[in-house]
Amino acid sequence: MSRLTPTFEKLRQNKRKALVPYIVAGDPSMELSLPLMHKLVAQGADILEIGVPFSDPMAEGPVIQLAHERALVHGVSLGGILDLVAEFRKNDGDTPVVLMGYANPVERMGYSSFASRAKAAGVDGVLIVDMPPEEAEDLNACLAGQSIDNIFLLAPTTTDERIAKVSAMAGGYIYCVSLKGVTGAGNIDVAQVKTLMARIHAHTDLPVTVGFGIKDETTATQVAACCDGVVVGSALVSRVAASDGSEPAVLEATTLIRDIRHALDGLSG
Amino acid sequence: MSKAIDYTAYPDERGHFGPYGGRFVSETLMCALDELEAAYTSLRSDPDFIAEFDRDLAQYVGRPSPLYFAERWTRETGGAQIFLKREDLNHTGAHKVNNTIGQALLAKHMGKTRIIAETGAGQHGVASATVAARLGMSCHVFMGEEDVHRQALNVYRMKLLGAEVIPVKSGSRTLKDAMNEAMRDWVTHVDDTFYIIGTVAGPHPYPQLVRDFQCIIGREARQQCLDQTGRLPDALVACVGGGSNAIGLFHPFLGDDSVAMYGVEAGGYGVETGKHAAPLTAGSAGVLHGNRTYLMQDDNGQIIHTHSVSAGLDYPGVGPEHSWLKDSGRARYVTINDDEALSAFRELTLVEGIMPALESSHALAYAKKQAATMDKDQIVIVNLSGRGDKDIHTVAQIDGIQLT
Ligand SMILES: Cc1ncc(COP(=O)(O)O)c(C=O)c1O
Numbered sequence: 001m002s003r004l005t006p007t008f009e010k011l012r013q014n015k016r017k018a019l020v021p022y023i024v025a026g027d028p029s030m031e032l033s034l035p036l037m038h039k040l041v042a043q044g045a046d047i048l049e050i051g052v053p054f055s056d057p058m059a060e061g062p063v064i065q066l067a068h069e070r071a072l073v074h075g076v077s078l079g080g081i082l083d084l085v086a087e088f089r090k091n092d093g094d095t096p097v098v099l100m101g102y103a104n105p106v107e108r109m110g111y112s113s114f115a116s117r118a119k120a121a122g123v124d125g126v127l128i129v130d131m132p133p134e135e136a137e138d139l140n141a142c143l144a145g146q147s148i149d150n151i152f153l154l155a156p157t158t159t160d161e162r163i164a165k166v167s168a169m170a171g172g173y174i175y176c177v178s179l180k181g182v183t184g185a186g187n188i189d190v191a192q193v194k195t196l197m198a199r200i201h202a203h204t205d206l207p208v209t210v211g212f213g214i215k216d217e218t219t220a221t222q223v224a225a226c227c228d229g230v231v232v233g234s235a236l237v238s239r240v241a242a243s244d245g246s247e248p249a250v251l252e253a254t255t256l257i258r259d260i261r262h263a264l265d266g267l268s269g
Numbered sequence: 270m271s272k273a274i275d276y277t278a279y280p281d282e283r284g285h286f287g288p289y290g291g292r293f294v295s296e297t298l299m300c301a302l303d304e305l306e307a308a309y310t311s312l313r314s315d316p317d318f319i320a321e322f323d324r325d326l327a328q329y330v331g332r333p334s335p336l337y338f339a340e341r342w343t344r345e346t347g348g349a350q351i352f353l354k355r356e357d358l359n360h361t362g363a364h365k366v367n368n369t370i371g372q373a374l375l376a377k378h379m380g381k382t383r384i385i386a387e388t389g390a391g392q393h394g395v396a397s398a399t400v401a402a403r404l405g406m407s408c409h410v411f412m413g414e415e416d417v418h419r420q421a422l423n424v425y426r427m428k429l430l431g432a433e434v435i436p437v438k439s440g441s442r443t444l445k446d447a448m449n450e451a452m453r454d455w456v457t458h459v460d461d462t463f464y465i466i467g468t469v470a471g472p473h474p475y476p477q478l479v480r481d482f483q484c485i486i487g488r489e490a491r492q493q494c495l496d497q498t499g500r501l502p503d504a505l506v507a508c509v510g511g512g513s514n515a516i517g518l519f520h521p522f523l524g525d526d527s528v529a530m531y532g533v534e535a536g537g538y539g540v541e542t543g544k545h546a547a548p549l550t551a552g553s554a555g556v557l558h559g560n561r562t563y564l565m566q567d568d569n570g571q572i573i574h575t576h577s578v579s580a581g582l583d584y585p586g587v588g589p590e591h592s593w594l595k596d597s598g599r600a601r602y603v604t605i606n607d608d609e610a611l612s613a614f615r616e617l618t619l620v621e622g623i624m625p626a627l628e629s630s631h632a633l634a635y636a637k638k639q640a641a642t643m644d645k646d647q648i649v650i651v652n653l654s655g656r657g658d659k660d661i662h663t664v665a666q667i668d669g670i671q672l673t
Contacts, residue, residue, distance in 0.1 A: 055572040077569040103556040108570030153296035181457040
């Protein structure tokens with residue numbers, strides 16, 4: 001079992017919501033990614049989603065696209081990111097780490113080599129944005145062999161039939177995309193998220209986190225009220241981008257996570 | 270002995286051509302693709318839909334396009350007889366319109382009101398803007414910023430046709446980035462929008478339906494060759510960007526074992542320089558834009574920048590069916606460099622009075638080499654996929670002439 005299921009169990013017992021920040025590995029630099037990860041945990045993150053940069057990030061809005069481009073300028077690679085996770089594990093054995101990215105870097109490394117290296121590094125979950133369950137059988141088998149969870153997306157356009165199918169293959173948690181659009185979109189509609197959550201809960205007991213468009217305490221608490229956790233991506237990445245790139249300034253960006261943590265903890269279960 | 274492959278049975282029901290193809294997209298688009306697949310599966314065998322498509326091809330596009338014997342060029346080449354399949358004579362000047370007519374009819378039947386498209390050379394953008402104008406739909410064309418400069422004439426054509434052209438500033442600012450941006454737009458407006466993909470790439474069912482619409486090229490060419498010469502050709506030659514004009518010509522001949530097929534990729538400055546757009550020749554398998562196929566990528570699985578003098582071939586991937594045909598050996602894939610394509614452009618213009626697109630010039634240059642090695646009674650058909658008017662600025666610039 002990965003660290004994800006126990007983490008969500010503990011959160012449920014304590015009637016808390018999962019706070020899941022997303023950063024792109026290597027943005028602004030590989031050296032700063034490690035202290036940034038630790039700082040996010042210190043500010044109250046329960047799970048870290050680490051973006052694996054790709055030259056063609058089709059599902060990303062402009063903020064995260066640029067972060068991918070910045071990271072790639074330094075030649076950040078999937079292998080380097082696995083080393084980063086291994087470094088992180090030296091000082092943090094508890095916080096689950098999920099790699100989020102696109103299929104091609106994983107294809108290039110090879111599924112089984114990726115799965116065993118990810119396990120050795122201490123990765124808990126993998127979310128390949130452009131690999132729906134229909135194409136994921138082989139990767140799933142490799143990940144399952146290493147007790148790594150394959151995390152799938154559900155979207156407002158997903159039919160009930162597909163919710164059932166995706167849930168059957170998913171592990172760890174389900175990542176629910178809040179809106180029709182790319183990351184960082186501004187059109188999150190909480191009522192629509194609630195409707196979707198009701199449809200999802202009819203099919204699965206897996207924890208569900210919601211992402212895309214959650215940018216502050218208000219959107220986070222509204223959305224968290226109907227799910228198990230929230231993912232904060234573009235809002236955090238844009239703060240990292242706006243910093244001057246020095247270590248204190250980059251770490252300062254995480255105050256967003258601290259503030260959202262406080263707001264979430266004010267929610268009663 | 271291995272059994273003959275029934276090429277018409279592919280892709281399989283999950284959209285795969287052997288290990289290639291498939292549907293690698295984010296969850297938000299999966300239902301849109303299911304909906305498209307269901308609509309296409311019922312319409313492709315619907316006699317009314319087929320009749321509507323055929324009528325448009327005849328009366329709006331001007332089909333059938335001629336199969337022209339390039340007698341003088343053949344004489345100069347001194348080998349096999351070279352025939353040109355004149356897709357350049359289609360309305361809007363390239364083969365691209367065969368596909369946009371088909372997809373626009375699908376969009377209409379599905380009740381979609383907004384068209385989006387990506388374009389490289391601008392030919393697919395123009396063909397999309399054209400059908401959108403005719404059907405009264407709004408049209409938004411994504412085009413890499415670099416291509417907006419290279420193909421200024423087509424940009425203005427699209428605007429005159431009422432389309433909005435959106436310059437794409439991300440990544441390498443060419444066709445692949447335009448496709449990324451079109452996908453992002455589609456995810457955002459998935460309810461009312463139909464994405465007309467311009468080549469046999471993208472997630473299933475696009476490689477299949479674009480191929481089916483483009484197969485009119487090969488079906489006509491096969492019959493015309495039989496009618497005009499009494500026999501089948503010995504070889505087919507077509508340029509390969511995403512691969513739509515090539516698959517359109519090749520596919521109806523796949524069961525004819527005597528017919529050799531050559532897909533010509535853009536060699537750019539030369540494959541050995543790394544500055545080219547030849548994934549089948551020099552790339553490896555991977556996943557991009559919704560399908561598994563040969564790609565130009567680095568050791569970390571990042572897509573690398575391509576180069577070709579022709580914007581329509583400047584793409585790091587290729588349709589999945591070509592990857593499969595390459596592995597099976599049924600078709601062969603070769604390259605022609607920028608300078609060779611430019612010579613063919615000039616030569617056909619001077620010798621036959623036909624100005625080819627720079628994309629098609631790659632096929633012509635290879636056909637000339639190939640024909641020279643063949644007997645005089647053999648036949649080569651080249652897909653003249655488009656006309657060269659759009660490239661006059663590029664050629665003039667290479668000649669050091671500033672057109673105003
Ligand atoms: C005239 C012409 N030929 C060929 C191509 C390449 O596309 P494909 O390989 O899909 O035929 C283009 C693309 O823009 C084109 O305009």
